[in-house]
Amino acid sequence: MLIPLILSGGSGTRLWPISRRNLPKQFLSLAGSETLFQQTARRAIELPGAVPPVVVAADDHRFLAAEQLQEIGIVGASILLEPVARNTAPAIAVGALQALKLNAEALLLVLPADHLIGNAQNFAEAVAKARPQALAGSLVTFGIRPNRPETGFGYIRRGEALDSSTFRVDEFVEKPAEAVAQQYVDSGQYDWNSGMFLFRADRYLEELGEHAPAMLAAARAAFEQANIDLDFVRLDADSFAMAPNDSIDYAVMEKTAHAAVVPVSCGWSDIGSWDALWQAAEKDALGNHLEGDVVALDTRGSLVRSHDRHLIAVIGLDDVVVVTTPDATLVARRNASQDVKKIVDYLKSAGRTEHDLHRVVHRPWGSYDSLEAGDRFQVKRIVVKPGAALSLQMHHHRAEHWIVVKGVAEVTCDDKVFLLAENQSTYLPLGSRHRLRNPGKMPLELIEVQSGSYLGEDDIVRFDDVYGRA
CATH class of the missing domain: 2.60.120.10 (Jelly Rolls)
Structure with a gap:
């Protein structure tokens, strides 16, 4: 049984002012008519042997997650509510426990809810290629074949081949400088770290118990003491808060001897900034991506997005981001869009609410x-x-x-x-x-x-x- 585990607890602060705490980017329609969360769920449920997903969501977003699944006809999902954010490793642990409750031999496909995949067929083929090694006990991640030197992603260096499609992981590399990133791309041995995984649920818990036993104990206690609230599984708050705040990469993947990688080219983007959205979006002949009521004159390489009943006019600007909502407007150089989080931090420190709530x-x-x-x-x-x-x-x-x-x-x-x-x-x-x-x-x-x-x-x-x- 293939059980998708969709992690939807992120806040998406770099996509402010569209993405905010009460309505983060995974629940927004940023590329197409469906939200990123809905696209992820639909893509997963259409894989061979897949059953309704397990979703790990923030408590504030429980009704958003349930409603958006219903809108695309997915019923029977398990929605686990995180009382506090504790990064991906504990979230995957409680998801794995839920998966084992559904099926003792569950194969877990871990997917962040806010990623964009342009070629679903290539992605499905990569999942099929990863199955044999995952069933055999490997913790398989999906490495995205790089098409440019990207300093905003971590990298994976491929090692020896385990079969025709899967390689042992030699090394996980932190976000590099641009010159180093170019060397990685030129070598042909490195892939972007996508944050997507395939493994048996029991094998992940075994590895977590070996490398982060306190985290596993906290996750297990939170799951075993959970309460059922309507259609949701509400994890025990005190127990889950005891889990160390750590990612699956640091807690498990960089320590295990059983990490493997399947390289794939599938039009992937983590939509981690406005520049990343521009990279993934359709553009006009001048390289502009324009949404809403926009007039752009003598403008190139820009992303301009207007909300309903609001005209944006841009003249003589290249490589900029202009995004407006009913209560806030962002104007930035496109190559500075990673720094939007600084605006969010300022709004928090100033006691304002524009980072938190939409109008x-x-x-x-x-x-x-x-x-x-x-x-x-x-x-x-x-x-x-x-x-x-x-x-x-x-x-x-x-x-x-x-x-x-x-x-x-x-x-x-x-x-x-x-x-x-x-x-x-x-x-x-x-x-x-x-x-x-x-x-x-x-x-x-x-x-x-x-x-x-x-x-x-x-x-x-x-x-x-x-x-x-x-």
Whole structure:
């Protein structure tokens, strides 16, 4: 049984302002109509012998992961929730434990959720080539044949051939200087380290137990003491926090005597920066990748991306990145896009929220868009999915007005339950227990006007919630 293990806990800070903590790059449509997470899941599930995936996700993203799998028709996935981020080695450990629970001989295909693969057929063939050595006990990684000297990736040096497609790993090399990277490309012996793996679940746990026993013990305790929450497996927080924060490369692959590599050319990119996205994207005759409402004059080699209803005009600029969202705009030289993380770090240190939340915030019941805010007031556009409901809640510091603009709303306010149709409104006094539900078959849209001394999202007391947040 081939069980895909999709690691989706990354934050994608180098793709700010599109990627943010509450909606990171793996859950965004950056290359095609489907998100990177959906593309990864679909690519994996279509492999011969593959079953629904095991997903390791951050707790904040649990509903995003579940919903996006449903959108592409994947049911039966196991979604494990990380209470804290502990890098790839512990995440793979709990995924391997879940895989063994499903099948004692599980073959685990480890895939980061945020990678792009342009040639799915070549990737599938590489997985097939890796199977014999993985079944025999090797920990197989996939090395990407380099087409340029890249300083942003680690490298793998191939050793002796184990069969016609698989080689022993001689060395893992850290991100090199450009001159060294060129030497690696010229030698023909080095591949980019993709972070994708194929191995038996039991063999990974054996190697982890040998080289990082404390990590294995923490992961096992977190898994064995996990709670089932709706359709999710919620790992024990205290146990998982005890796991050392380490990658699979450092914890296992650089120490094991059983590392192997299958080289592959499959149009791979980790989409680790705006420059990487430009490299992977389709371009016009001047080397520009333009998205949205964009006018580019005398501009070459650039990536320009506009959000809805916002025109960007670029004149006389080469090799730049211009990305705009409703609340933030990034302008940078394309070769400096790796440094976008510094902007995110600054926003964090300054106590701002633009690194954390988009103006449009997604919730399991739908979404809200903060249209306007000022002293003691805030205006939001709220969209509720058919059949969905917000929690039964109250606020200590604000009152609310709801105006329905599309659909029908079922409103609970203290001991009253009533319906509101389009163009009708209601007032929810400060301190009242209230709930909003969409009883219809079409999305419900309303305008919410908040007023009060404090309007933060943490001023919510939940009494009942169908999503387990009360």
